[in-house]
Amino acid sequence: MAFAAFGSSAPTTQGQTKSGRVVLALLLPGLIYLVLFFVIPLVSLVLTSLEAPAASGKIGEYVPGFDIGNYSYVVTKYWPQIARSFGFAFLATIISLLISYPLAYFIGVKARSRPMLQRMLVTLVIAPFFISFLLRTIAWKQLLADHSPIMEWAHQVGLLSPSQSFIGSEAAVVFGLVYNFIPFMTLPLYTSLERLDIRFLEAGSDLYASPAKVFRKITLPLSMPGIISGTLLTFIPIAGDYVNASRDFLGSSNTSMIGTMVDADFLQNRNYPAASAMSVVLMGIILILVTWYVRKSGTEDLL
């Protein structure tokens, strides 16, 4: 076999099986990774979400079963958190987009003639990743704590009423979410705007379109791929985030999201089936929303 493969007259079919084997060998690590760290945990998650309490009645002990009740339990109990998660994710994604777009446009289009500045700005966008995001969120907790200089100032100028505190509020959580996830919006937007061909914009203005019209009719549709990947890359992780909303960071008991409840059910209440059901619900909703979103934006405007 090996002899024939190296022979000068090796038939094509053998050449094909050989290259087929090479492809398989190259794919194997990825496939093993996927099965090990995605398929198996997913199946295990779904199975756990259907488990029933053990007959012993002890906390944290469950037996395999088919208890659909876990799902109705979490949905009825946690619907405010579910709604809040997607509300926060929606809001934080929109705010990130509004902040990122002009920034990415500046870096990707306006700074093109100055490559040094462009590289520096991209580095600045990525820079926060060099520090753990837990640390950075804790730092914000200090900065936004009651009686911190920023808050003193906010009280002075009347942004907050005298007894009001910012930390622990829904606004603080959304602020943290935007802060933590905004690079995931800026970078894809930048990549797509950096490739934007200025000549299309010039052609637009040559064809009587005002700058605003050129933006709406040409720049925006041409940067749609960046907008879609940016919004997905922020919306999905934000919907499942459990750090920012947590009491230990920027939130309070009034700001808990799905992730917070999964965390609580899993680590404190040791209600593994409920936590799993919650995760499956989160995944299901995201899957439905994303499919709908990609369909809607994808077929019409995406090239």
Added chain:
Amino acid sequence: MAGELSVAGADLELIDVRKDFPGFTALDDMDLHIPAGQFFALLGPSGCGKTTTLRIVAGLETPTQGRVLIGGKDITDTKPHERPVNTVFQSYALFPHMTILDNVAFGLRQRKVEDPVAKAQAALDLVELGHVGERRPQQLSGGQQQRVALARALVNRPSLLLLDEPLGALDLKLRRQMQIELKAIQMEVGLTFLHVTHDQEEAMDMADTVAVMNKGRIEQMGAPEALYDRPKTAFVSKFLGQSNLFVGKVVDSNANSVSIEVGGSKITVDKKRAEKHEGTIAIGVRPEKATFHESKPTLGADHVLIGPGEIIDIRFTGVSNQYLIEVPNVGEITVFAQNVGKSPVVELGAKVWISWKVEHSFGLRDLPDGTEDQG
């Protein structure tokens, strides 16, 4: 200004326009006047500043200095979308996210012209692409995209249409056809066309006036026949057709003519056809105006006679033959001879004399590159 479809062309005036890019002057003191309704060709080699000129007229580039006037109105500071101008871009620049029909209708929609789709469809039909309206630009060949770009600009009937090498990607047959089409449209609608090309045949063929550009300057401007008959610079004489150029000191000058001496031969030009009358000057003649003789002819003072020389190359180009003749101390001379009767008339290596009528000589303002001015 951009609100209504124009019914006629407007004239364009560039006054003392200069464009500096960092470390590079792309346009230098450009003065240009194109009368309304003219088909004007800007002809020049790649990199001479043609596209830059169009971009300044379209408002996509700000001149470092100088004014731009359209229809007598100073529009130097007017935004591109407010100028009554449309451009056929060298790179086509068709919007990739729109269908061909939407591309063509874009300008009409921006100006809220009635019935944009029907008008766009008619424009597409005109460039024989009526059947591709629903496709995307990426699905068309370069030549098709170029015609769509043409339709997208033409459909707006701007008072001034800028065309940046609009036929460059077309094959010869389609190019000829589109040239005729373009010329017909221009005559019919009476728009002013500023047509940029590096194809001298195209420029001579289509334009009322041709301006030859070189290194950011206009070297010479005029009707195609006049430019061909009497080029005034070495660059124009070589860029527009071919020329034999001779450089020498003026040795003879009377009321009607000046003569220079080159390698023992006297080359004469009518004074009114010469830009310079003293010192070292260059005199030229077109290859088809010269003839050769196998024995030394007896000719009067109304002819220039050079020779003898040796035929060192003969090329057959169909209707005429090109003979390259090496004359000692003078250099190489090209002569075109009609392909009638015996062909070739003479053999390679034959000894010949060259002559032409003095009235066909032209005297240049400058000297060809590489020759020193000793005058």
